[in-house]
Amino acid sequence: MGGMATTEYDVIVLGAGAVGENVADRAVKGGLTAVIVESELVGGECSYWACMPSKALLRSAQVLRAARRVPGAAQAVTGELDVQAVLDRRDEFTSHWNDDGQVKWVEGAGISLVRGHGRITGEKQVTVGDQVLTARHAVVISTGSDSLIPDIPGLRDADPWVSRDATSAKTVPSSLAIIGGGVVAVEMASAYAGFGTAVTVIARSGLLETMEPFAGEQVADGLRELGATVLLNTETKSVKRLDDEVVLELSDGSSISAQEVLVATGRTPRTGDIGLETIGLTPGSWLDVDDTLLVRGFDWLYAGGDVNHRALLTHQGKYQARAAGDVIAARANGKPVSDAPWGTHVATADHQAVPQVTFTDPEVASIGLTAAAAEKAGYQTRVVDYEIGNVSGAAVHADGYKGTARMVVDEQRKVVLGVTFVGPDVSDLLQGATIAVVGEVPLDRLWHAVPAYPTMNEIWLRLLETYGRP
Numbered sequence: 001m002g003g004m005a006t007t008e009y010d011v012i013v014l015g016a017g018a019v020g021e022n023v024a025d026r027a028v029k030g031g032l033t034a035v036i037v038e039s040e041l042v043g044g045e046c047s048y049w050a051c052m053p054s055k056a057l058l059r060s061a062q063v064l065r066a067a068r069r070v071p072g073a074a075q076a077v078t079g080e081l082d083v084q085a086v087l088d089r090r091d092e093f094t095s096h097w098n099d100d101g102q103v104k105w106v107e108g109a110g111i112s113l114v115r116g117h118g119r120i121t122g123e124k125q126v127t128v129g130d131q132v133l134t135a136r137h138a139v140v141i142s143t144g145s146d147s148l149i150p151d152i153p154g155l156r157d158a159d160p161w162v163s164r165d166a167t168s169a170k171t172v173p174s175s176l177a178i179i180g181g182g183v184v185a186v187e188m189a190s191a192y193a194g195f196g197t198a199v200t201v202i203a204r205s206g207l208l209e210t211m212e213p214f215a216g217e218q219v220a221d222g223l224r225e226l227g228a229t230v231l232l233n234t235e236t237k238s239v240k241r242l243d244d245e246v247v248l249e250l251s252d253g254s255s256i257s258a259q260e261v262l263v264a265t266g267r268t269p270r271t272g273d274i275g276l277e278t279i280g281l282t283p284g285s286w287l288d289v290d291d292t293l294l295v296r297g298f299d300w301l302y303a304g305g306d307v308n309h310r311a312l313l314t315h316q317g318k319y320q321a322r323a324a325g326d327v328i329a330a331r332a333n334g335k336p337v338s339d340a341p342w343g344t345h346v347a348t349a350d351h352q353a354v355p356q357v358t359f360t361d362p363e364v365a366s367i368g369l370t371a372a373a374a375e376k377a378g379y380q381t382r383v384v385d386y387e388i389g390n391v392s393g394a395a396v397h398a399d400g401y402k403g404t405a406r407m408v409v410d411e412q413r414k415v416v417l418g419v420t421f422v423g424p425d426v427s428d429l430l431q432g433a434t435i436a437v438v439g440e441v442p443l444d445r446l447w448h449a450v451p452a453y454p455t456m457n458e459i460w461l462r463l464l465e466t467y468g469r470p
């Protein structure tokens with residue numbers, strides 16, 4: 001580790017999040033040497049402050065609610081959520097913010113690790129403290145993103161929570177105001193409402209606005225059922241921390257106070273202090289890449305994961321990492337590069353086939369284009385909606401099951417462009433939809449993909465029947 005003798009590697013990876021780890025792994029599997037530079041914890045945001053702790057915080061109350069929806073089981077649920085046990089379980093998922101396990105994985109994968117803040121100091125060169133690393137073939141930037149704090153008067157001085165604070169909290173506040181209406185806002189609102197915190201979501205427009213409109217509407221209803229207050233079309237005008245509370249002035253003239261305020265208004269790239277200026281790029285900017293993850297204008301600099309702003313999701317970043325690691329090895333070894341759409345070395349799915357699950361109650365699982373996005377992209381579409389509760393599998397799953405599915409069809413090619421499911425436990429329906437979209441499976445063939453009865457997957461049959469047999 002950090003051996004002073006070896007300062008030259010085939011590939012230098014800046015940032016050991018899920019993306020950096022996977023790029024390095026693929027490059028090593030392709031016969032190259034690789035070093036990762038990491039300034040915090042090996043494993044990055046997803047393992048310690050994002051996906052894993054947030055899902056751990058959400059899961060327990062979700063299980064309780066699921067039991068309460070099924071008579072027989074409901075009668076057995078007589079107690080309250082044990083919040084401390086949830087926090088303890090979260091701490092296990094983050095390995096108590098210790099990265100020994102992941103460091104072991106990195107070593108086992110044959111990747112070298114240098115701890116410290118890395119900066120690009122020239123072509124194919126990265127400096128960490130007084131150590132200068134040079135790359136024979138490629139430097140990969142996978143430094144991720146930070147929470148963005150908007151310029152709301154008083155907000156920064158009020159020492160607000162950002163997503164890291166919400167996912168790593170050791171105690172639960174009695175009340176929490178959340179600024180934002182995106183994924184982080186609605187997931188953390190669900191988690192804390194589940195703990196009994198008095199939650200107020202302040203969204204400047206609607207919730208989950210990049211998704212189908214019914215997703216945000218049903219998630220808002222779900223949050224209200226959990227006891228949260230959801231304010232839509234409401235701006236936060238100013239924020240002020242007093243002795244034991246934070247006061248927020250809102251655009252409707254009212255004000256609210258809460259023990260803590262969480263800012264969940266998007267992300268900013270971690271590129272402010274990585275030496276971009278030494279190679280003619282602008283510090284603090286997102287990195288524009290081609291489909292092989294090469295930063296435009298370079299033949300040795302790659303960027304994967306959040307930092308390229310293509311799709312800020314762990315699974316999509318890891319997908320980019322597999323393509324990038326493999327193409328770096330192919331280019332280094334003089335092997336053929338498969339860079340046509342859907343080839344081995346490109347992240348084609350980033351453009352129109354990104355799956356995402358929002359772990360609220362109801363859950364939102366979506367892939368591909370929404371009806372509005374498909375229309376905007378110029379497709380001739382037909383939109384088919386169906387209430388998931390009418391499917392036998394859903395009725396068995398939970399009494400009074402409420403949820404909606406939408407399929408967006410490309411009328412010219414008769415293939416599925418996008419699917420959205422909203423409802424309890426829809427997340428595991430998503431991969432079928434992903435395969436339909438990525439595989440461009442013709443609708444008349446989808447009729448032969450028979451969903452097992454009585455599972456919720458029968459939603460597919462209902463969507464096809466509603467569309468009509470071609």
Ligand SMILES: Cc1cc2nc3c(=O)[nH]c(=O)nc-3n(C[C@H](O)[C@H](O)[C@H](O)COP(=O)(O)OP(=O)(O)OC[C@H]3O[C@@H](n4cnc5c(N)ncnc54)[C@H](O)[C@@H]3O)c2cc1C
Nearest residue numbers: 015017019039044045050051118143144305306312313314
């Ligand atoms: C609250 C929350 C919940 C989320 N939940 C999900 C989810 O359920 N599913 C999902 O798919 N996505 C989720 N995401 C998104 C997901 O966390 C990110 O897309 C993912 O972590 C990006 O991975 P990355 O490797 O690009 O960056 P990161 O994981 O941020 O890793 C970057 C690494 O680079 C290091 N680094 C930065 N600069 C330097 C430097 N100069 N020198 C050395 N090291 C450096 C950092 O310390 C870090 O370890 C969530 C995000 C948030 C905020």
Ligand SMILES: NC(=O)c1ccc[n+]([C@@H]2O[C@H](COP(=O)([O-])OP(=O)(O)OC[C@H]3O[C@@H](n4cnc5c(N)ncnc54)[C@H](O)[C@@H]3O)[C@@H](O)[C@H]2O)c1
Nearest residue numbers: 150180181182183184185204264265266267312357358359
């Ligand atoms: N389950 C998951 O897959 C999951 C969970 C959490 C986060 N993530 C990822 O992390 C990323 C960050 O999530 P996020 O929720 O922070 O960002 P986001 O982009 O999803 O949502 C940002 C929200 O903040 C609002 N906003 C922006 N600027 C504002 C301002 N000045 N004042 C008030 N509101 C403002 C927007 O209208 C939007 O509602 C997302 O891209 C998401 O993909 C994924």
